[in-house]
Amino acid sequence: MKRITIKDIAREMGLHHSTVSRALRSRSEINQATREKVLKYAALKGYQVNRNALQLRGSGSNIIGVIVPNIHHSFFSNFVSIITRLAFEAGYIVAVFQSEESVEQEKEILKSIIQQNIAGVIASISMETTDTSHFQQLDHYKIPMVGFDRISSSLKTSTVELDNLSTLRNVVTTLHSRGYTKIAYLSGNPSIHLYQERQKGYFGGLKAIGTSYQKCLQLTDKFTIEQGYHATEKLMEAPEKPDALIFDSHILACGGLQYLKKQGDRLLENTGIATFGGHPWLSISAANILFIQQPEDQIAKATFDLLMENIVHPTQVKTTALKFQATLI
Amino acid sequence: MKRITIKDIAREMGLHHSTVSRALRSRSEINQATREKVLKYAALKGYQVNRNALQLRGSGSNIIGVIVPNIHHSFFSNFVSIITRLAFEAGYIVAVFQSEESVEQEKEILKSIIQQNIAGVIASISMETTDTSHFQQLDHYKIPMVGFDRISSSLKTSTVELDNLSTLRNVVTTLHSRGYTKIAYLSGNPSIHLYQERQKGYFGGLKAIGTSYQKCLQLTDKFTIEQGYHATEKLMEAPEKPDALIFDSHILACGGLQYLKKQGDRLLENTGIATFGGHPWLSISAANILFIQQPEDQIAKATFDLLMENIVHPTQVKTTALKFQATLI
DNA sequence: CAACTTTATGCACACGTGTGCAAAAAATGT
DNA sequence: ACATTTTTTGCACACGTGTGCATAAAGTTG
Structure with missing residues (x-):
């Protein structure tokens, strides 16, 4: 029929x-x-x-494109989940794209987005992306975009992110107040704005507590459990080993905790741990963990609202930059 | 411009x-x-x-719709992630829909899917869904569909799922071989085919090992950590308490382990645990956990291939039903 | 009841694309 | 050089929808 x-x-x-x-x-x-x-x-x-006929005729599209490195990561899957819900309530549907941390893939995605006549884009850029010029095609097609989490200063879109600097600063001082003094940090590629900010915050925190110990490992590849394991191993076998570890991702933390557990000798219990994400899975571990909790609901909501604003009123291109505070629990 | x-x-x-x-x-x-x-x-x-013009003219759509209860669940996010990758490689994009375990929402989603002229649908139906007639609209519009994980016998589409019966059977016998005799099971709503099969497998396993102890709790709501906590509490406070627990979801397991850990008295270490999903997060826990690992890659690949087959050759509507075996580690 | 105003419907076009068919152009054969 | 075949291009239409404009119908006023 x-x-x-x-x-x-x-x-x-x-x-x-x-x-x-x-x-x-x-x-x-x-x-x-x-x-x-x-x-x-x-x-x-x-x-x-028939929405195709509608769109062809000129009524706007009702598809929102969300670009994330990979959706199989609880931060992003949660984010996409919330965006999808908000979008659907507003009469939009969500198309998901995974850059897989590759610029080439990102370029393909943008091509696809343009071909589909997508109404607006929410994106967290890939680790590999230093040149963001391919995103500027969107301007040409008047497709609004909002960046979140992984943002780049070279893209002058609205952005939503965590206040990464002050968060890391707070993490360090909080760990210090719990009695830890040799605080190491497993972080990401500083070419990404987000990690750069966090690293600044880390060093700022160390300065604030007045310690000379500092150890910041920069992992430039995609985060994996194995990477977390080996990086932790490397840190713990260094001459002056840390008594607390900060992980930039629960994936790294998972690897790190696996290493600590394996070493035995109550290392897991006696090492201070702080990590982004991962709650409540890690809470069953014997370790005493400081969870750095991002207000994901707020971040997603704010991102969506900004995009909607740009879709509904395409004329005024005020680029808002929002920052949210993390909670330490 | x-x-x-x-x-x-x-x-x-x-x-x-x-x-x-x-x-x-x-x-x-x-x-x-x-x-x-x-x-x-x-x-x-x-x-x-302009893909809208193409689609309007009659060339098929290149959007695949994926309906899952919620994408913020590692099984589904992993599944959607793989599907998205495969689809993109094949020139398709993926639109994600979340039923949120609600039939009403599911109906809205189908409306949207039809309006968008979506090429094909991959769906895991909601817990609430007993009457699946709304899915039959798709037939009318000749939109192929493949069911996975949560399937219903009333829908005569192709399906891909775990061999749930034999899996649960194996879990029980494996736990028994590790010395546990009082094996309880926290399961889901038996109105869903999947859980019904698993429960059959559970009882089959008990029969095989020749025990009279049986305790199968059926949770009919959406799985939450709190639910896992309280259900475990209820089981462990029963007159004849189990020495092993099987969880139907890592979310329940998380709650259960939290309870066991809180009780202290080496309860966590001494209780046998088996759970779907959750590896490797739970592996850091002190508990000795038997992980029921679904071959998610294979399941996703098979699902996608079946859908593609139906999209490319819409004439022959052979409904294949595939079952995969889980690995216990 | 005629003149005018309001309301309701039909007509034609546009959106961007691909394709069957015809016409034009080029190539081939005698 | 002309007839025939092949290649290349142009024309027109269809896909489903909404809207400006014209026309028809209905209602209002003096």
Whole structure:
């Protein structure tokens, strides 16, 4: 059976398709009696509008593109989940794209986004991305974009992120107040703004507590459990080993804790741990963990609202930059 | 700046748009010289095809819809991640929909899917869904669908799932071989085929090891950590308490382990634990856990391949039902 | 009841693309 | 050089929808 169209209804009811269109859309300009008849008949036949025709004609698209490195990461999956819910409530659907930390993939994604006539984009850029010029195609097609989490100063879009600097600063001082003095940090690639800020915060925190010990490992590849394991191993076997570890991701933390557990000797219990994400899974571990909790709901909501603002009012391109505070628990 | 179209190129090159179209698509029927000229000019101008026009005209859609209860669950996020990757490689993009375990939401999603002219659907139905008739609209619009994980026998689509019966059976016998005799099971709503099968497997396993002890708690709501906590509490405070627990989800397991850890008295170490998912997060815990690992890659790949088969050859509607074996580690 | 105003419907077009068909151009054969 | 075949291009239409404009119908006023 073929799809039922506005023209089918028109023919079967002895009307013109424009009349049917008006009956379904406008509420003036149309006889109330025929309107109701059409609505009834359309409902009966299970008519559903063809969005492709709508979009082709010029009504905006209702697809929002979300670009994340990979959706199989609880921070991003949670984020996408919330965005998807908000979008659906607002009458939009969400197309997910995974850059897999590759610029080439990112370029392909943008091509696809343009071909699909996507209404707006929410993106967290890949680790590999230093040149962000491919995102600027969006400008040309007037597709609004909001960056979140992994943002770049070279892109002058609205952005939403954690206040990474002050967060790391607080983590260090909090660990210090719990009695730890040799605080090491497993971080990411400083070419990414986010990690750069966090590292600044880390060093700022160390300065604030007045310690000379510092150990910041910069992992430039994609985070894996193995990486966390080996990086922790490396840190703990160094001449002056730390008594507390800060992980930039629960994935790294997982590897790190595996190492500590394996070493035995109450190393797991006696080492201070702080990590982004991972709560509540890690809370079962014997370790005493300081969780750095991002307000993911707020971040997602703010990101979505900013994008909507840009979609609905495409004229004023005020680029807002929002920062949220993390909670340490 | 407006979007550049095939007509723009035609006008600017003094050709007819149909010629440009042929230059971009077909490789016969066109002078190679003009073809190259057009390709070059199109590349220069950054021409991107308008998929809405394509779809309207009748070329199939390139959007695949994936319906899951919620994407913020590692099993589903991993699944969607793999599907998204496979789809993108095949030239498709993925739209994600979350039923949130609600039939009403599911109905809205199907409406949206039909309006969008989606090429095919991959779905895991919601817990609330007993009547699956809303999925049958898809038949009417000739939109192929493949069910996975949460499937229903009333839907005669192709399906991909774990061999749940034999898996649970194996879990029970494995726990028994490790010395546990009083094996309890925290399961889901038996109105869902998946959980029904697992429960059959559980009882089958008990029978095989020849024990009379049986304790199967059926949780009908959405799984939460709190639920896992309280259900475990309830089980462990029962007159004849179990010495091993099987969890149907790592979310329940997390709550359960939290309870066991809190009780102290080496309860965590001495209780046998088996759970779906959650590896490797839970592996840091002191508990000795038997992980029930689904071959998610294979499941996703098989699901995607089946859908593709149905999209490419819409005529033969052979409904395949695939089952995969879990690994216990 | 005629003249005018309001309301309701039909007509035609546009959006961007691909394709069957016809016409034009080029190539081939005699 | 002309007839025939092949290649290349142009034309027109379709896909489903909404809207400006014209026309028809209905309602209002004097």
